[in-house]
Amino acid sequence: MIRLENVSKKFEINGKENTVIKDINLSIYKREIFGLVGETGSGKSTILRLMNGFIKPDDGNIYLMGEKLNRKTRHQLVKDTSMIFQGFNLLSNLNVIDNVLLPTKIRKGSKKENINRAKELLSFVGLEDFHQSTIRTLSGGQKQRVAIARTLITNPKIIFCDEPTSALDDKMSFEILRLLKDINEKFGTTIVIVSHDISVIKALCNRVAIIENGRIEDIISLKTKEIKPVSYKEALLGDD
Ligand SMILES: Nc1ncnc2c1ncn2[C@@H]1O[C@H](COP(=O)(O)OP(=O)(O)OP(=O)(O)O)[C@@H](O)[C@H]1O
Ligand SMILES: [Mg+2]
Structure with a gap:
């Protein structure tokens, strides 16, 4: 599913090149x-x-789902693929369901279907009563569940x-x-x-x-x- 082949990565830190990832091989x-x-x-x-x-790596190759990433x-x-962070990365000026729908804004698809799917996912993560809530009224765990529902909307x-x-x-x-x-x-x-x-x-x-x-x-x-x-x-x- 994921393969790293002799992957290395350098960063410039204080004007000095520093190799922070050193020749990693890994299959997941x-x-x-x-x-x-x-x-x-x-x-x-x-x-x-x-x-x-x-x-991007400085050396080596990365494969996702059998294809080389380039x-x-x-x-x-x-x-x-999708990503979940420690800090949730939600938009606090949008309510719960609009946060979940965010990734669909740049993709094709019927608006109604997307809304139904967002509702389904909010139920799946246990937030069926929170569609219209504002982000700042949620606990940390609830925020992370919104982030997870948002992640799942792109399958x-x-x-x-x-x-x-x-x-x-x-x-x-x-x-x-x-x-x-x-x-x-x-x-x-x-x-x-x-x-x-x-x-x-x-x-x-x-x-x-x-x-x-x-x-x-x-x-x-x-x-x-x-x-x-x-x-x-x-x-x-x-x-x-
Ligand atoms: N964009 C960047 N520019 C310069 N150096 C970076 C950059 N990103 C990471 N580094 C350096 O690469 C090294 C590895 O950082 P990384 O964030 O991957 O560590 P980590 O294992 O996730 O640490 P933590 O547990 O603190 O999150 C560190 O020395 C960091 O300073
Ligand atoms: Mg880290």
């Missing part, structure tokens, strides 16, 4: 939930931005998530993780998630790459666990 399979963990500054977000075509294919391939084959639960408390995080898992199971969407939170990675991912100083230090397969909410008390007293 269809329907997989793949994690990227590592210390701050190790290159996780940069790898995600390379995969979703935001930035100037000619980028537009078409990137249309089948992405791949969803990239950069620290999607970092701004949320444990209960909200659990709800978002459950939702991502449901999306993966229901729509067969491939998910790549960056998180510094090991419990998030362990709850969600089939495999995870440990990134160290721009390199893949190791790739580990994980047993999927049932995602269940844990109370503060259980979390404090449990040994996991």
